[in-house]
Amino acid sequence: MLDALRKQTGSWIAQIFIGLLVLSFAVWGVSGFFTGFYADTIATVGKTEVSTTAFARGYDQAVQTMTRQTGRPITSEQAQLFGLPGQVLNRLVMQATLDDAAKEYGVGVSDDALAKRIGEDPAFRGPDGSFSRLNFQQALRNVGYTEDQFITDQRDVLLRYQLSSALVSGAHAPTPYLQALHEYRFEERSIEYVVFTADVAGDVGEPSGDELETYFEENKGQWRAPEYRTVSFFEVSPADIADPTEITDEQAQAAYDRAGTEYSKPERRMVSQIIFDNQDDANAAAEAIAQGKSFDEVASERDLSPSDTRIGLVAKTDIIDPKVAETAFSMASGTTSDPIQGGFGWVIVRVDEVQLEETTPFADVAADIKQEIALELAKKRLIQTFDEVEDARAAGETFEEISAKLKLPLHKIEAVDRSGNDMDGRAVADLPAANDFLAGVFESDVAIENDAVRSAESGYVWYEVTDITPDRDRALDEVRDAVVTAWKQARIAERLTAEGDDIRSKVEGGEGLDTIADEMGLTVKTALNFTRNAQAPADLTSAAVEAAFNGPEGHVAVTDGSEGVSKAVLVVTGVFVPPFNADAPELAQARQQLSNQIANDYLQQFIVEKQDKLGVTINQTALQSIVGQVRPGY
Numbered sequence: 001m002l003d004a005l006r007k008q009t010g011s012w013i014a015q016i017f018i019g020l021l022v023l024s025f026a027v028w029g030v031s032g033f034f035t036g037f038y039a040d041t042i043a044t045v046g047k048t049e050v051s052t053t054a055f056a057r058g059y060d061q062a063v064q065t066m067t068r069q070t071g072r073p074i075t076s077e078q079a080q081l082f083g084l085p086g087q088v089l090n091r092l093v094m095q096a097t098l099d100d101a102a103k104e105y106g107v108g109v110s111d112d113a114l115a116k117r118i119g120e121d122p123a124f125r126g127p128d129g130s131f132s133r134l135n136f137q138q139a140l141r142n143v144g145y146t147e148d149q150f151i152t153d154q155r156d157v158l159l160r161y162q163l164s165s166a167l168v169s170g171a172h173a174p175t176p177y178l179q180a181l182h183e184y185r186f187e188e189r190s191i192e193y194v195v196f197t198a199d200v201a202g203d204v205g206e207p208s209g210d211e212l213e214t215y216f217e218e219n220k221g222q223w224r225a226p227e228y229r230t231v232s233f234f235e236v237s238p239a240d241i242a243d244p245t246e247i248t249d250e251q252a253q254a255a256y257d258r259a260g261t262e263y264s265k266p267e268r269r270m271v272s273q274i275i276f277d278n279q280d281d282a283n284a285a286a287e288a289i290a291q292g293k294s295f296d297e298v299a300s301e302r303d304l305s306p307s308d309t310r311i312g313l314v315a316k317t318d319i320i321d322p323k324v325a326e327t328a329f330s331m332a333s334g335t336t337s338d339p340i341q342g343g344f345g346w347v348i349v350r351v352d353e354v355q356l357e358e359t360t361p362f363a364d365v366a367a368d369i370k371q372e373i374a375l376e377l378a379k380k381r382l383i384q385t386f387d388e389v390e391d392a393r394a395a396g397e398t399f400e401e402i403s404a405k406l407k408l409p410l411h412k413i414e415a416v417d418r419s420g421n422d423m424d425g426r427a428v429a430d431l432p433a434a435n436d437f438l439a440g441v442f443e444s445d446v447a448i449e450n451d452a453v454r455s456a457e458s459g460y461v462w463y464e465v466t467d468i469t470p471d472r473d474r475a476l477d478e479v480r481d482a483v484v485t486a487w488k489q490a491r492i493a494e495r496l497t498a499e500g501d502d503i504r505s506k507v508e509g510g511e512g513l514d515t516i517a518d519e520m521g522l523t524v525k526t527a528l529n530f531t532r533n534a535q536a537p538a539d540l541t542s543a544a545v546e547a548a549f550n551g552p553e554g555h556v557a558v559t560d561g562s563e564g565v566s567k568a569v570l571v572v573t574g575v576f577v578p579p580f581n582a583d584a585p586e587l588a589q590a591r592q593q594l595s596n597q598i599a600n601d602y603l604q605q606f607i608v609e610k611q612d613k614l615g616v617t618i619n620q621t622a623l624q625s626i627v628g629q630v631r632p633g634y
Contacts, residue, residue, distance in 0.1 A: 042622045043093055046614030048100040050092045052622050057144075058088040059626060076627060085627040093616060097607050098160040100614060107166075109158040118154060168602045173594035179580045181590055188529045189548045190574035192513055194503070194522045195539050197566045201495035207487045215487045216476050222486070223479040228415040228423060230467035231441050232399050234408040235432050236385050237459025238378035246377075247370040255369050256362050263360040270353035271311040271319065271328045274299050275345045282339035282346035295336055295350045313353065324349055379458070386452070386460055393449065399464055415469065418442050432461040441465060489565050496567040500558035503569045507556045513571055529576070540568055548572055 043050040062084045067074050079085065118124065119131040123139055126132030140150055207215065216223075256263065272295065276282040285298045299309045311319060319325035321343045328349050331337060337349040385406065392402045403410035416428045420438055431437065433456035444450050444465045452460040476483060507513055517524045527537050536545050539562050547557035548570060555572040581587075 042619050042626075043089065043096065044617050045093060045096040045611060046100040046104075048096045048103070050089075050096050052619075052626065055088060055092060055623075056626050058092060059085060062088050080627060085623065089618070089623070093611075094607055095156070095160060097610050097614070097616075098163055099156060101606075101610055102159045102163045105163065107159055107163050109155050109162065114151065114155055114158060117158065118151070164603060167606055168599040171595055171599035171602055173591050173598060175582050177594060178582055178587055178591060181594070182580050182584075182587060183577050184532065185590075186531060186578050187549070188531055188574075188576045188578075189572055190526065190528045190530075191548050191570045192524055192526050192573050193540065193544070193568050193570035194513065194517050194520075194524055195561045195566055195568045196496065196499065196520065196522055197561070197564065198492045198496070200499055200520065201492040201565075204488050204491040204495070207484060212480075212483060212487060213476065215490070216483050219486070220473055223474045223482065225423075225472050225474050226417040226419075227442070227471040228417055228469040229441055229465050230412070230414055230469075231416065231463055231465050232410060232412045233432060233437075233461055233463035234399065234403045234410050235455055235459055235461040236382065236389075236408055237455055237457035238375050238382055239457055240378075240408075240459065241381055241385060242371070242374040242378035244367070244370040244374045247373045249366065251373060252366050252369045253362060255373060256365065263362075263365055265355075265358045266315040266317070267329070267357040268313050268315050268355045269328055269333075269351050270313045271324075272306070272309045272350045272352070273311060273324060274302065274304065274309055274348045275342070276339070276347070277345060279339065279341070279346050282348060285348055286336075286339050289336055289348070295348070298348075313355070321347070323347075382459065389452075389460075389462060393462075399462070402462075412466075416441070432463075433457065437461055437463065492565050496565065497558070500567045500569050504556045504558055507569070507571055513569070526573075528574075536562070538562065539566075540570075544568055544570060 040052050041049045042052045042055045059079075063074050063079050066079070066082065066084065074082075118136075124131055124136040126135055137147070140147060145153075274285065274295070276285065288298055289295060295309075296306060299306070316325050316329045319328065323340055323342045324347055327337050327340055327347075328351055331349070331351045333351055333354040335351060337347075339346050339348055341347075388406060389402060389408075392405065397405075399410055402408070411430070413428055413431075415423050416431070416438070418438060420428055420431055422428050432453075436453040440450055440453055441463060444463075446465050446468060448465065450463060452462045455461050503513075503516055506516055514524050516522075525537070525539075527540075530545065530548075532545065532549055534545060536542050541560050541562050544557075544559040547559050548555075550557065551572060553572050553575045557570050559568050559570065560566065561568045
């Protein structure tokens with residue numbers, strides 16, 4: 001709700017730049033530790049103070065926002081790791097800097113202007129669209145704001161907006177800047193290219209013992225064994241504890257009855273209509289149909305296609321006009337109605353198909369209904385199971401004891417790395433479908449009690465690490481086959497690179513790419529009129545597109561092919577830059593973004609210089625007192 005109350009702030013200032021403002025400086029250590037603060041002050045900029053209440057409210061809001069985003073409570077340590085205290089304090093110090101400058105320059109906001117802004121906020125409007133004091137007061141209560149606090153906050157917002165607008169509202173992107181962006185975005189290139197694979201490299205043979213040993217030592221990190229962990233876990237989800245056999249036929253029948261039309265399909269008909277401006281036209285059309293002219297022919301004479309007349313395969317309730325609906329559902333399939341006066345004019349209706357109402361018998365869905373009921377009951381029972389597990393853990397019971405007592409199968413993974421693979425590099429089967437499971441396993445340690453993580457099935461997973469195998473360098477004998485393969489691929493890549501450099505030299509020396517390709521048995525391909533953001537041809541990589549823009553027409557480049565160990569040589573055969581029009585619609589958004597960025601840079605420079613002049617002091621004691629715990633919020 002606090003975000004909703006401040007929405008007007010974002011919308012006003014975003015029109016200029018403030019939504020893009022990201023201060024690059026940090027407040028930590030700006031002035032070190034200072035004494036002499038009032039107890040309720042966490043920072044000062046010049047003569048303007050930032051209260052501990054304002055910081056605590058902003059910090060709580062940031063923690064709660066991250067909690068909602070991650071789906072799990074955020075600890076004080078995690079909040080600090082994410083940099084939330086610094087982000088909140090930076091924002092408040094920036095605001096205080098603008099507040100102090102506004103005072104210095106005599107910027108003010110009248111009560112009338114402030115009242116007008118608040119009165120226009122959609123969040124405070126009543127059912128009639130006008131300002132509702134009841135909604136206003138309710139909204140403030142929901143976020144713990146007093147009326148005076150909110151008015152003061154909004155007055156400060158307007159002051160900052162006025163000052164910021166005066167400073168940078170005239171910032172705009174220079175035309176040469178836009179032209180350079182236009183040329184970068186829309187320049188087109190055409191190329192000819194050849195791709196050659198390992199066949200061109202020939203047989204590279206087998207490495208000698210010394211060659212293999214040297215190559216292995218130079219690239220040992222490629223075959224380093226990762227850290228592995230042994231972990232035990234059990235999980236519970238609604239599906240695990242749901243028991244459809246507990247649900248009686250009477251309960252399922254009652255649910256079936258409550259579902260109403262959920263298990264039935266109403267009668268549907270394929271309906272078309274022609275609407276006429278008056279009754280005479282409708283009667284003339286009906287007479288023509290009676291004389292043998294088709295419905296579609298009559299529609300065609302009125303410049304209507306079948307898509308213009310077709311309502312579709314619909315239920316009676318889907319037809320807006322009740323008279324058309326009544327007529328369509330009283331006709332036989334394949335018939336056309338007499339003219340009727342509908343809500344939008346005179347109408348002739350045609351019905352081409354009738355699908356009768358269908359109802360799925362209770363017996364056909366009874367099992368599914370019992371499963372659904374059991375799942376709903378299991379969701380409630382899940383909380384009880386969670387508490388039972390946590391109580392048992394608090395009592396010191398082992399995983400084995402808990403799983404046996406609560407009949408939760410205990411699973412053990414002998415070895416898993418951070419990627420979820422076993423020691424053979426294969427994906428470990430039956431890993432819990434929990435977002436934080438592996439991350440938690442590798443943040444934990446042996447004999448550490450861990451919080452349960454949520455599973456993808458709306459359940460919980462409890463786990464404990466029982467052994468850790470540290471990462472290590474593997475010996476050559478453990479990975480010899482893989483090292484031999486890598487050595488061969490490296491030799492092939494070297495030969496292909498040399499071949500590519502040779503082709504480039506020949507082309508740069510004046511020899512045609514097609515001539516060279518004929519000699520090598522390769523095919524010359526083309527890619528025409530692509531931009532920097534274009535997808536590369538299937539046999540090239542994005543690096544080839546980038547290389548095509550690294551030189552003028554005639555530029556030759558060697559890049560990797562897209563499949564296996566392969567190389568490509570490309571020649572730029574065409575360069576085209578579309579004419580520049582500063583007022584082109586496609587540049588409007590870019591112009592605004594660039595103008596916002598320039599305005600942001602101006603404002604950031606102003607704030608930094610003001611802070612250097614005014615001085616910024618931080619009450620580290622108050623800061624640590626607040627961030628030392630995750631507060632419940634206001």
